[in-house]
Amino acid sequence: MSKSLFSAFENVSSKAWKQKIQVDLKGADYNDTLIWKTTEGIDVRPFYHQDEMDNTFKIQPQQWSVGQIIFVQNETAANQKAIDAIQRGAETIKFIIPNPNISIEKTLEAIDSNTTNIQLELQFFDPQFIDQVAQISAKAQLIVDPIGQLAATGNWFKNEAHTLVFGESLTINTTTYQNAGATNVQQLAYGLAHLNEYLNRVEGKPLKTIHFNVSVGTNYFFEIAKLRALRLLYNTLASEYQCEAQLHIHAIPTKRNKTIYDYNTNMLRTTTECMSAILGGANTVFNLPYDAIYHKDNEFGERIARNQLLILKHESYFDAVHNASDGSYYIETLTTQLSEKALTLFKDIEANGGFIAQLKAGTIQKKIKESANKEQELFDNGKLTLLGTNKHPNKNDKMKHELELFPFVKINPRKTLIQPIIEKRLAETVEQDRLKTE
Known part of the structure; x- marks a missing residue:
């Protein structure tokens, strides 16, 4: 067909569309009736038009991999679990290394790092251990975030001078901010300020990779825009330092909206969250098992979580179309607004001493708590719905005897340098009340 289907139709401007909508409203106020105002100060309009677009963002195509997270308590068991996961479709394995006594040779035995991406996330900081890892496996990606440790626990691994030493990669873990209730704008701004603290200290040193660990929430289009905005903001900051390191985004669904009652609904939540991560341009997607908040690691939950990603990749063809969100005026506009608001907040943080200084002053913690409240x-008023928890709950659900893990905030009194940022799920109070009456 050589003729355009729409050449006979006149273009309709955004102004004309708005006038038509106002006529159809029959006197009702356009802003009050149709504009959705978010907690982040973004007004979502009923329609978006090409003539309102200043520019579009060509996010580079990203090949995403199916990830599996494995906690290493026993090296042999972790190794066998990883090999099984790889055989069942996992393409990236992230090993959580709790202490320097773990043998990396045993953990990585018979795993081909040429065909499987290997990440080693350290829950400690030991330069000698890091050097040993580099000698054992040059391709393994080290994931260690001293500032993230400070934010989440209130203490450095050892002390500030000891832990702020770096190799060829940096890690910024923003999952703590999201799981504690930070808005998307805050997550982006805090992640950028978090990275800026590192770049200030490594200026002039060659960096190959910047790893961003990101939690993805359930606000589908906003989460797509969040990851796209992260790449734009990273490019802006990196150019100021003439940093040519590649940005790798590792996404995982949030814990904040997960529930212990009607737990199968968690699978629906994680599916849309993983979709947002893929469409937003994540390099690796780690799914969260539907029972992760109350069950210990188990083969069934992890297999279901991995299969959700495999279905998206191989049956829903989420690996066949790159940058599917390009050209969506709504997502492009959200990307712009999130980027601009995050950049404004970032500049305010830097003008007031930087991220670490504001953590020590308690400012970051206070702002996240305000957003979380x-x-x-x-949620408490029913304006934010978690199906099966604050809407349409199944009164016959009994969970008291299913809890292998404590699914609520744990408060362990200890001395900390700063107030830690506490992760908390929305449904915790409701669930605790229900457990008492079972």
């Missing part, structure tokens, strides 16, 4: 109020 607003979201909690929406």
Whole structure:
């Protein structure tokens, strides 16, 4: 067909569309009736038009991999679990290394790092151990984030001078901020300020990779835009330092909206969250098992979580179309707004001493808590719905005898340098009340 189907139709401007909508509203206020105001200060309009677009963002195509997270308590068991996961479709394995006594040779035995991406996330900081890892496996990606450790626990691994030493890669873990209730704008700004603290200390040193660990929430289009905005903001900051390191985004569904009651609904939540991560341009997607918050690691939950990603990749063809969100005026606009607001907040953080200084002053913790309280109020009032928990709950659900893990905030009194950022799920109070009455 050589003729355009739409050449006979006149273009309709955004102004004309709005006038038509206002006529159809029959006197009702356009802003009050159709504009959705978010907690992040972004007004979502009923329509978006090409003539309002200043520019579009060509996010580079990203080949994403199916990830599997394995905690290493016993090297042989972890190794066998990894080999089994690879045989069942996992393409990236992230080993959580709890202490320097873990043998990396045993953990990685018979795993081909040429065909499987290997990440080693350290829950400690030991330069000698890091050097040993480099000698054993040059391709293994080290994931260690001293500032993230400070934010989440209130203490450095050892002390500030000891832990702020770096190799060829940096890691910024923003999952703590999201799981504690930070808005998307805050997550982006805090992640950028977090990275800036590192870049200030390694200026002039060659960096190959910047790893961003990101939690993805359930606000589908906003989460797509968040990851796209992260790449834009990273490019802006990296250019200021003439840093040519590649950005790798490792995404995982949030814990904040997960529930212990009607737990199968968690699979629906993680599916859309993984879809947002893929469409937003994540390099690796790690799924969260539906029972992760109350069950110990188990083969069934992990297999279901991995299969969700495999279905998206091989049956839903989420690996066949790159940058599917390019050209969506709505997502492009959200990307712009999130980027601009995050950059403004980032500049404010830097003008007031930087990220570490604001952590020590308690400012970051206070702002996240304020955002979390607003979201909690929406949930408590039923304006934010978690199906099966604050809407349409199944009164016959019994969970008291299913809890292998404590699914609520744990408070262990200890001395900390700063107030830690505490992760908390929205449904915790409701669930605790229900457990008492079972």
